[in-house]
Amino acid sequence: MKRKKVKALLFTGMLAVSALLAGCSKDKDMDGKTVIELVQYKPEAVEIFENLAQEFNSTHEDIYLKVESPNDAMTILKTRFIREDYPDIIGIGGDINYSYFVDSEILADISDYEGLKKIKQAYIDILEGLEFVPTDGIYGVPYVANAAGVLYNRQMFQEHGWQIPKTWDELMQLCEQIKNAGIQPFYFGFKDTWTCLAPWNALAVDLAPSDVCKQVNRGDTTFKKEYSEIPDKMLSLLQYGQNSPFAYGYNDACIAFARGEAAMFTIGSYAVPQIKSGNPELDIDSFVMPGSNQAEENVLNSGVDLQFCITKECKNKEAAYKVLDFLLSHDMVQMYLDEQMAVPCVNEQFQLASILDGMKEYIEEGRMYDYQDHYYPSEMAVDAQIQTFLIEKDVDKFLEKFDRDWLRYNRDIIQKVKDYEKSQGK
Amino acid sequence: MKKYGEKVNWPITILLILGLITVAFPLYMTIMIAFKQPSEMTNNIHGILSFPKSWSLENFKEAMRVTDFWNSLGNSIFITLLTVVVSILIHSLIGYAIGRNKDHSKFYKISYLYIVSGMFVPFAILMMPLVKQTAQIGLDNMAGVIILYVVFYMPMNVLLYTGYLKNIPIALEEAAKVDGASTWRTYWSIIFPLMKPMHATVAVLTALGTWNDVMTPLVIMSGSGKNTLPLAQLNFQTQFGTNYNLAFASYLLAMLPILIFYIICQKQILSGVVNGAVK
């Protein structure tokens, strides 16, 4: 009896010691090399980043690039920030989290980085626009953008001779046509609330000023006024969706669209790899959401999908810049574009994926605005509010709540903006 | 019991067997989907619930590769085992110290209430401060997760041990004391072995809780590159979102170890749970 216990204790002790040892030896085997740790948030890009890291490490002697693509990366990044354990480079989207990170002074100013000259100014401006109050520095290198609008089944469109709509009325006529042909116009995945934001954003860039959130923060206008057209148009789209659109999630919608159960899908280019995994043969193209009846008012909804930021705590900024140089090199960007069907932020000639054919001219002309939801605080849960509205169908209630909640959730930011304006005014 | 006549109550037996459908159906569904290929999944009940064309293990191989099954399994076993061992050693000790004194000492009475009331603290409020705290002292790893579990299960286990201690007459210890044995020795040689049924209960309840937990390893171990089995499932959700067959193969894999363990130790587990309830 006693012997057994001693054994158990010894065993336990051994396990504990080995666990501790394993913890310590983690970063030591990189004899003399500078280790640069990159954490990126896109789960669908895991393999590309593994390839990139391999390529980098085989061509660089003095730097070792360590890439991590954890699940639920945003939560994990935040928990790592909480414990003040900063990676050197983070790959995140250009959304409100970036605004928070800039505001919290976690990121380093990289305006001295040479590679920024290669980046299209439009995207650097988008990032600037995300800062709550203007700063002097630049805190991110935009890498690729995505574009949202309507994806459509090209083969199906060709068979029936359907035309790409340029205005809202044309879109509605098209939906009728598709419906009369016995095909489902749209398939929605509204069980996952964030998918409600895709058509919302695409309509909002056409119908509301691009800086509406900042205008509201300054107290110049209200959402009720600026967003007035969007809710009705959302409801019109909903009519042409499948039965019970709130029963199915994003994955279900991707599968259904891949199988040809619907002609169109209101989502961004980022969904294409997911759709293709359900049907690699599918010929997908896209068009810009025609939210307005004035064709020239309709613009592309495009935002920074992936950007690289260097944290303030990064010990070796030069090495980090070298990693960025590598990532921004022509071949690496092209490889990324081929895999992810994204839009490059680098100002060079690239081969774009065919799914972007319908959006190409907008991209080249720079007729695009950022996603509105990149300005929405995540805890306000605008996506869930839109879903609620689509179920209840009460426009006034929805927009009034939107305005009310906005003031509450952005109270500190609004205060900050006011203070800033005051200090500028003097 | 036998006094009531030996007649088996068949209607109830049959009703109970029929009732098992509610338990079996979800498991049956999981197995069927896990073995199928996406092309076999037509959009009707027959397509989902019929037998697969072939019982191929392809889905499982792929699921094991993605979730890094053996490593995740190893981590889960390591964490659960160590948590259980440490919990039994520490919780029985504190349960003993408190149980023997709480009726006549205010200090122990308060300690008892203090620890047991920890049962009502929602994890949500501890989470963020704990993340910070464990990182500061270098415990953002499996060791930290184990320590946290030992603390989280302390209230319940102390309640169980002190309750059970009432059944062990203090006279036993006094006899040993007369023989000159210290309290410490008396505890390990007499009381600890006597509490064996309660150790089993504590082991079962603690193990069931830690094995299936997602939250604690998620927030504490994130970034260490190590997964537990449930954590790997979370991973799976995003990576193979469109392939339900692969996902279900992975669910089945996640449930299998504990199911096998349960089948082997069913008797001990059930009696352990019962003990916990009767205390």
Add this chain to the structure above:
Amino acid sequence: MKKINDRQRTFLMITIPILILFFCFNTLPLIKGVIYSFTNFKGYGSYDWVGIRNYIDLFQDSRVGKSYLFTFKLAVVATIIVNVLSLILALGLNSKIKFKSTLRGLYFIPNILGALVVGYIFNYFFTYILPEFSKMIGGSGDSILASTKWAWVAIVLVCAWQSIAMNTIIYISGLQTVPEDVYEAGSIDGATGFAKFKNLTFPLILPFFTINMVLCMKNFLMVFDQIMALTKGGPAQSTESISYLIYNNGMSGGQFGFQSANAVIFFIVIVVISIFQMNFLGNKEEQL
């Protein structure tokens, strides 16, 4: 005299380090959480003191209010359903049946499985299989997870499916403590069926009823994994439980300070309910 001191010293040497451990990883973070509830902390970066603003907001926030209503509705309904069903099941499993231990073993299986994975499986069931069944009997074929009226029922079902196992086992062990001669005395008085259960069996297993009520209520009030796997709080925010809201807005969102305040209130509510339950049911036990 000296002996007793030795004994006391041993006890103290056991108790104090463990109390310190408990304090460090339970009470200390709790205190920190309370402190954060007076800030606008996002979880990282800088933050400001905001006094009791979070608490004032909390009582005006309709989303928080809704989550409390939802959580209580869920907990009460699930507790009742689970206790009724597991009591019936326990009576069945405790009667003279064939394959007794096998049946008990099989009925316990749901309890050992992880709530997250079970939730994922039921999610598929509610989305794809149940609507097909409902179509077969002439229903609309809508998923109940998509309905603001019925989604919570799905969550109750999944919670119940898993918890019935544990409660049944507890009731069975309770039934086994009922001595045989009680029934004999009862049958002389002519007590049968439900009357026998109500007047003889139930009062004797009341302590087990108390345990089950308290455990169930506490677990269901903290419901999280099921929500995460089934609805993520939807549709239309109709199934946001308190724990889900605290995690989602506090951890992933930037509301850590505010949700800490929510967690503090939630903690108080749980303690009050548990004490009330134990006192109320405890009094009843003593009366008998």
